[in-house]
Amino acid sequence: MVKYVLREYKTILNKLKFIDTWFWVRYTCNPYQGCEHACVYCDARSERYYIHPEFDQTIFVKKNVKEKLDAKLRRARTLLPDVVGIGGTCDAYQPAEMNYKNTRKLLEVFLKYKYPVFLSTKSIGVLRDLDLLGKIANETACCVAFTITSLEEKVNLFLEPRAATAEERFLALEKIKQEQPKIQTGVNFMPIVPYLADSDENMENMVRSTREVKADFILFAGLTLRDKQALFFLRKLEESHQNLVEKYHKLYQGNYVPKDKAYLLRISQKMLGYCKKYSVNYRVKRWIPSDFRRINYLIAQELADKAYEMQILGKKGYKGWLWAANHINNLPESIAILAKKEQLETIRNVRGIIKAEVEGLIKKYDKSKTLDSYF
Ligand code: SF4
Helix, strand or coil, X not given: XXXXXXXXXXXXXXXXXXXXXXXXXXXXXXXXXXXXXXXXXXXXXXXXXXXXXXXXXXXXXXXXXXXXXXXXXHHCCCCCCCCEEECCCCXXXXXXXXXXXXXXXXXXXXXXXXXXXXXXXXXXXXXXXXXXXXXXXXXXXXXXXXXXXXXXXXXXXXXXXXXXXXXXXXXXXXXXXXXXXXXXXXXXXXXXXXXXXCCHHHHXXXXXXXXXXXXXXXEEEECCCCHHHHHHHHHHHHHHCHHHHHHHHXXXXXXXXXXXXXXXXXXXXXXXXXXXXXXXXXXXXXXXXXXXXXXXXXXXXXXXXXXXXXXXXXXXCHHHHHHHHHHHHCCCCCHHHHHHCCCHHHCCCCCHHHHXXXXXXXXXXXXXXXXXXXX
16 A cells, blocks of 8 residues: 655755756756655665655655745746756656646646756656646657666566556657657666566567657666665565576676676667667757857767767767766856857866867857857
């Protein structure tokens, strides 16, 4: 039996120090604390999120979220509209939402203040809010991604016991695109669970299905196993897939990601190959504001995309590119101004070949004629 507890929280919107370069999210917002979907691999169980231990049994429903968010955005002097990731340590459309409607209330406020949103879910409950999500997509930008890890229902029942079936999730993606084509849609094929969902067949079918429902992208990533999350997952594995436990110990060797780099490389290369074969993007198209951040965001996206490819192909030096992207995302003025003042090197990590790349990108994206047009 799941218990719902109404609780007052001080904050409802969290600003990230660095923009997340997977989903291009600047803010995060969790309508609930805890998640009834109870996925066995959920990383919200790890200590870094400080969630209560029985997080899939007791769901804290945040009180007065609409009023709180409205007050925060109305008074905000230092906040600029940017992409809000809704959910993350909870599923915004878990069963509680059908009753309490916290997610819908928050979406109404984001629409009012013109904040773009990125939603990841495993519930077809999101279809209820298509009208609102479509309006956000028309005003700014909206992305809805379904996390789907396997096309085999037996595997899904073990990994995600209370989520919608994979078929329902793919059908929902198709419906969203048909009814609200401006919404960017995608599949989060994450985590790719070793020995249960990493077969060539499953990986190829995931990409093919993404293509068939006309989704815009598929993101893929491996399984992390941190502290309490690892303990929970391995305990569950022991209960129903005992034969895999030893294989996991060999693959991870106590690390939070697989120690075997050849394994990771195999997955990445296969996935890149399938994405190419079915012409499916493996990166999200980010929202680009029209103020001074425009050129910064365009350049940061290119650097982060390059870092991502280097990383998954096992190339060294990707962190420098990623950090350069992070610092460019955070600039308080247009990077073109810094270039004109010959101050690009004041940006951390922008030197050597990265600086040369940035200079080329400034030429590509800087359409302004005068300095004044930046203000
Ligand atoms: S839906 Fe997401 S947040 Fe909820 S239990 Fe599953 S992985 Fe965790």
